[in-house]
Amino acid sequence: MSTLCPPSYSPSSASPSYSAVLRPEEVCLTRTARAHHHRATRVLVLDHESKSCPFSAAFLHQHDECEVPTYGRGDAVDGYIALHNTTGVVSVAVKLIGQTQLSTGSGGKHTFPFLQYNFELWHQETAESAAPDHLDFVLPLPTHIDDNGVERLLPSSSRTMFSGPYAIVEYAFKITVSTRGLGGVFKKSHSLSTPITYVHRSHPPQASLGRDESFLSTLKVAPEEWMLLETTVPQASSTSTSPLSCTVALPASRIFTMPQPIPFHIQLTGSPDVLRQFLPSSGAAHVVRSSSTLDHDDRIHRSGLSSLRPRSLSPPTRSPSSSSHRIQHSHTLSAPSTPYTHLHTLPAFQPTASQTSSPFSSPLASPGLLSPDSLHSASSSRSSSPLPLPEDDVDAMLQVGLHRRVTLSVFGDRAWMVKKLAPEATLELTQCEPDAGWLAWSGTIVPSSDSWSPASRIGGLNINDYISLEVLRAKRGRMSRGVQPHSYAIPVKLVTDPFPDSTVVTSLDEHELSGLGLVF
Incomplete structure (x- = not known):
């Protein structure tokens, strides 16, 4: 029987x-994110x-700035217990x-206890x-928990204080060693216990827009990077002019x-007479600086989870090569209080039909209207503390801010x-065309990371x-002609970490666009 040889192939x-x-x-159009994992080597001793x-404990893999054991998403509470005297020890539990x-x-x-291991x-x-003499422990932290039948992310440690009301999310780690008493x-x-801090760390799904990149420079080459939201500014019933239309542009992810x-961009369109109320008498371009300064609250509040004050002793005998630090904390959790401006009966967001139908690229709530009291308390009314005005006076102005709303139900x-x-x-x-029926502003909000x-x-x-x-x-x-106070809320998500590699999306010039075959 003859054997067939395979056909010849030309060298590849x-x-x-x-x-x-x-x-x-x-x-370079995009860059693959590469996460950099840094394993901390500090040891906290309790x-x-x-x-x-009869014992002491150590918590491993802590960062230098941590005063209490601190963990993030997917971490495990790990360390070891050093028994100074093992005679008569019955059990060791955490x-x-x-x-x-x-x-x-x-x-x-x-x-409400939501986690107990x-x-x-x-x-x-x-x-x-x-x-x-030594017992190791490793307790993985869950990423999700059951909240009355609803799966939710493990909440971050937080402490919200305002006069009487408060909201605290706290964690603690407790070690108990049982021994035999007299006669056996x-x-x-x-027991030893210490508060621990949990922070749900995450980063945006994509690189952020560059700080120096303007709205128009990126809109042409990357329109998908922006989300346009619209709201209508109501007018006084005595005026016959059409309502102002306000368009807000934000980075599309809202994360x-x-x-x-x-960065943000705002455009107002409407009657020239109404638009001129937002301009100084000279009509020149100007910069408006918001009055949203942070208020500080130095009140001290007690926490429900107690902890023991550690003593200045030497670390347990099994000391790793990494540096060690003794936990310094008080009998109550020492998370800093956060300055909250006011308290109100809860109103609901009321998005209009056009707002609820807007497409969003992230699973955040829809934007909605807010009552004027939603942002300011009666005790700090605007009449007693007027907003700063530009050198040339104006009748109406815009104010943009970043807020956190904490809702309590007890x-x-x-x-x-x-x-x-x-x-x-x-x-x-940035663009002043009132006779053509529109004005435009650009700006940035710079959040404060204190007590966040x-x-x-x-x-x-x-x-x-x-x-x-x-x-x-x-x-x-003096009443502004036709312009009524109006508040609009756009839900956003704030995360802890920047996009890996800190890649920034930048615009391309005309030469680069021609090389890609793109024409605008």
Whole structure:
């Protein structure tokens, strides 16, 4: 039987060479994100003031700036327990606790435990030998928890205070060692506990727009990078002019990194007479600086989870090569209080039909209208503290801010608080065509990262962040012609980390566009 030979093939060409370095005729359109993982090596040591406590503990892989054990998404609480005397030890157990404490200030208080892990590291009855000198523990933190049948992300540690009302999300780690007492009959328990901090770390799904990139320079080459939202500014019933139409342009994802600046663009269209109220008497372009300064609250509030003050002792005998630091904390959780401006009965967002039908690229709530009281309290009315005006007076002005709304629900009582997350927003009048029926401003919001934690929702606590746009009457003692106060809220998400590699989307000049075959 004859054997068929396979057909002959011509030699294949060599594979092309690849390089991360661009040639002169090449343009980088996008870059693959590469996360950089840095394993912290600091050790936090926890021990007791009393010499009678038979053990101490160490928490591994902590960063230099941490005063208490701190963890992020997907981390594990890991460390070891050093037993100073193993004689008579019956059991060693650890417990991880997570809970919220809520109060509306009217008597309703609620403690909601949403996380509780109990784990026995060693027990005399199940052990084949005496208790060891050291016991390791590793407790992975879940990424999601069950909230009355609803799956939610594990909330970040936070502390919100305002006079009487407060909202606290806190975690604690407790170690209990049981020993035999007198005669070996009675048990005696020794416990150490410490607050721990959890921060849900995340980053935007794409690189942010460059700080120096204007709206128009990027809109042509990357229109998908912007989201356009519209709202109508109501007019007085006595005026016959058509309402003002306001268009707000924000980065499409509405996900921003603290404290990186947030660019925005605003355009007003309407009657020339109404638009001129937003211009100084000279008609020249000017810069309007917002009055949204941060208020500070230095009140001290107690936490429900207690902890023991550690003593200045040497670390446990098994000391890793990394540096160690003794945990310094008080008997109450020492998270800083956050300055919240006011408290109100809860109003609901009321988006119009056109607003609710707008397409959004992220699973955030739809923008909606806000009552004027949604951003300012009666105790700090605008009449007693007028907004700063430009050198040439104007009748009406825009104000853009970044706010956090904390909603509390305790036994049927509901309240909410608002905090300003941006100390100042600047609007620059970039295009002035009132006779043509439109004006345009550009600007940036620079958030403050002080005492900040990611927004979360658990039990009766709901924390939301949003950008607010307000149309205000800037003249005192004179009613602006037709312009009515108007507030508009755009929900956003604030995250902890920048896009990996800190890649920034930049615009391309005409030469680069011609090389890509793009024509505008």
